[in-house]
Amino acid sequence: MNKTLILAGTSLALALFSSTAVAGQGFLRAEIGNSETELDYAGVRADDSDTSAIFGGGYWFNPNFAIEGHVGTLYNSDLGDDQEADLVTMGIGVAGRTHFGPDNTGFFIGGRAGVARLTAQVREDTFDVVDDISSTKPYYGVSVGYDFNQNWGLSLNYDRRQGDFDGVDVDVDTVSIGGEWRF
Template sequence: MRFKLSAVVLGLLAAAPAFAQSNFQPGVYLSTDIGRASISSKYVDDSGDATLSAAIGYQYTPALGFEVYTRGLSLNPFRGAFAEAGYYPDSHYGIAVLGTARLDQHFSLYGRAGIGRTNMRANRNALGDRDETDPIVGVGAGYHFNRNWSLNLEGSYLTKTEVTLLTFGVRYQF
């Protein structure tokens, strides 16, 4: 049974381009997302905080796109005289490549791989802020209303700073 299910899933993914719209046109897109950022750290409250992001990208082929993005992480540091001095991630910007598999005319799955800079804020005035080079990976699903408008749900992970993001957003392709 497990083998049959794996074969069906692999067959659907291999056939995904056949389901895709035949009238694909490459183009620039804009997207914005809102969601939650969370981290396990001794410097940051781990309850999860709002994150906002914006991106401009180019959909080169039905399966390949590139984007430049920025994300505000809005994580709350532990404040107070007894908290240990340290750094917490505050914002992140970078570039990413997105691989997309269209399942049919409306649904798609995608993966993200990229690199960026994460601004690390100090929780003490005596410490200076710093930046870290931070890879990002993610997976998501999209629902396409038409060629221009789509909604996306994505889970991403900043690998060096160990920030987990769960976002929901809208995308407009020109």
């Protein structure tokens, strides 16, 4: 039994560190867009939209599969008296992509899914957090885009994030334009 486990572990390690697995690319991504935020508390709904900015990065193991992480702001509102309300996101997940051009360039479609932590916070004087509350739930998204070469591409993205803050359900739908640099 131990020999079988050692053989299976060795085979898995060799597969993970083979030349095709190590031949991937790291990447950095920046996205700017619009988030439509909807709140629901005991059947009472309210919604608003604001500019979103998300920065991320990760590693493409091959042209079709990656792990990724992100951090960004989805919503910001002035509350008066030098206070602001923010909705920020931080998450980790997987991404997939299919190219329609030669050498994994040209047009592509993609998808991503993972877990995101939404944090609603009230800030004073721009940086001092007065109060915050967080919720961790799955997120998902789809994209279409164009890779100009092996290192640079642009995309149009739709992402859905959700949160539950003490009985207040929050749904955030974000449409953004993103740029991705692979190295």
